[in-house]
Amino acid sequence: MGPPPYDGCMTAADQPQVAPYDALLLLSFGGPEKPEDVVPFLENVTRGRGIPRERLEEVGQHYFGFGGRSPINDQNRALLAAIREDLAAAGIDLPVYWGNRNWDPYLADAVSEMRADGIERAAVFTTSAYSSYSSCRQYRENLADVGAEVDGAPRLERLRQYYNHPGFVEPFVDETVRALGSLPETARDDAHLLFVTHSIPLAMNDGSGARGGAYVAQHLDVMAEVVEQVAARIGRTPQHELVYCSRSGAPHIPWLEPDVNDRLEEMAAEGVTSVVMVPIGFVSDHMEVVYDLDTEAMATAEGLGMAAARAGTPGTDPRFVALVRDLLLERAAAERGEVPVRTTVGSLGPGPDLCAVGCCPNPRAPRPAACGVDS
Ligand SMILES: CC1=C(CCC(=O)O)c2cc3nc(cc4[nH]c(cc5[nH]c(cc1n2)c(C)c5CCC(=O)O)c(CCC(=O)O)c4C)C(CCC(=O)O)=C3C
Ligand SMILES: [Fe+2]
Structure with a gap:
């Protein structure tokens, strides 16, 4: 599982290799943070998806019941901070960005910032562990969209599904x-x-x-x-x-x-x-x-x-945070042509770095998706 934590005696030659990546992007769902955000957030999530009006009103009430604030953005802020600390402790000097599909900070803003910072090729970690349209391909469509929308966007390479890590x-x-x-x-x-x-x-x-x-x-x-x-x-x-x-x-x-x-x-x-x-x-x-x-x-x-x-979810458990580093180093090694260890438990084995043609299809109409063998 990745290198040992940085013990203060590491030489430059021992530093884990993140090349060819010059950044990491945390990609998540996003959530409202105040009552005025709730309806526009729900519109973002459900645009063109045929969700009945009554269901939307009901889900809106869930958010209003919590003061119009979803916990998800604060949880991503905490994860972002923990990832930065974990990378630094492992002697990895790599900028980490965060963007969402459905709410501020939006993916497009994060990617514009990355471009302004001169980032050329970033690994992308999504807060979604399993395969399905909603949890996998939809994020890949978001990455394709932002690549088309942001002029000179860096290459964005989604790390593999990690449900069995x-x-x-x-x-x-x-x-x-x-x-x-x-x-x-x-x-x-x-x-x-x-x-x-x-x-x-x-x-x-x-x-x-x-x-x-x-x-x-x-x-x-x-x-x-x-x-x-x-x-x-x-x-x-x-x-x-x-x-x-x-x-x-x-x-x-x-x-x-x-x-x-x-x-x-x-x-x-x-x-x-x-x-x-x-x-x-x-x-x-x-x-x-x-x-x-x-x-x-x-x-x-x-x-x-x-x-x-x-039972609680992984959140910022140090093992979950270290998983992000492990997937990053695994993929970086693979991109350099090495054959990395791909850690998993259970019976299904590691998923692919690039998704297969036609996997997790869009239930409405096919759209461009990044990070597939055909993209
Ligand atoms: C598989 C899956 C995950 C798990 C994987 C992952 O984490 O990605 C997930 C996560 C999440 N879903 C979330 C919120 C919502 N999901 C909705 C609607 C939908 N989800 C779907 C699937 C999933 N969703 C589907 C097939 C729909 C129908 C519409 C469509 O086809 O897209 C709606 C619309 C209202 C409603 O109909 O419920 C909302 C508000 C939030 C944010 C929570 C917060 O604010 O704290 C999170 C993390
Ligand atoms: Fe959902």
Whole structure:
């Protein structure tokens, strides 16, 4: 997993090699920071996507309930600071920028700033771990758009998907063990684990990855790995399953199910009395987590008389921050023609540096996307 932390005795020759890159760009979703931002933010997210008016009003209320401020931008500020510290501690002198798809600071502004600073070729880390149109190709389309929009934009090379990197998986293991331990003693031993991710349309899952179905397959692989590591720690294998949150879209279009709330009701009827929710679909505790899980699903569990706890997301866990450095150094080595170690856990192996032709297709109409074998 990358070089050892900088111990103060490193010589220039020992410094990890980031060439050919001269910058790193953190690319994220973005979120509103005050009540006036909420509606224009939602318009940015849903433009041309056929999300019913009622759903938008409902989601707007989630944001207003938190003072019109999503936690996501502050979480990215913290991640940005942690990445800068981690790189510096490893003796890597590389500027790190941040831009979003849907809200200020926008990707185009970050890339304009990079161009003004003379950046020529940057690696791009997205806050999205899995393969699907929303979590992969849509970011690649954003990179293609900004390349066309910003004259003289640097080359932007998206780092591979990292759902099965130990720096993403291990924080969930620790947090699952911690959350189990936070349940009342009588509820601990038969608590079920509910692994939770963002629902997407069935058709989007069917198209995800190079051969289809990758979104669900990747989550099942992460779930199996977390369960195995948790079992090794607690000496038993808890019951576990994958469920979904944050369904959107028109009601007649099928999305991945079961919804976490529906499943909690069924489980209560089946006699389950305690659960731990493990939000493996998410990198930080943003609105989907603090509203859809901590507010809505927790209220559902409480209403059913179940004991419930939630595991935290990677956020700024030092292992997750070091993952960014590991992927950067891995890709830099590959671009120099070396054959780097590509660290993964689970059964699926590392994803490609460049996405396959036609993977994770745009559900509406094909658009140019960067960072594919055909771009
Ligand atoms: C797979 C996936 C992830 C996980 C991977 C990743 O992290 O990238 C994710 C993350 C996020 N989704 C977010 C917010 C929203 N997503 C929406 C809508 C949608 N998401 C979708 C998928 C995903 N979304 C889809 C298929 C739609 C339907 C419309 C469309 O086809 O695009 C809507 C519109 C209202 C609604 O319909 O809910 C909002 C406001 C925020 C910000 C949270 C904050 O502010 O803290 C984050 C991190
Ligand atoms: Fe979303």
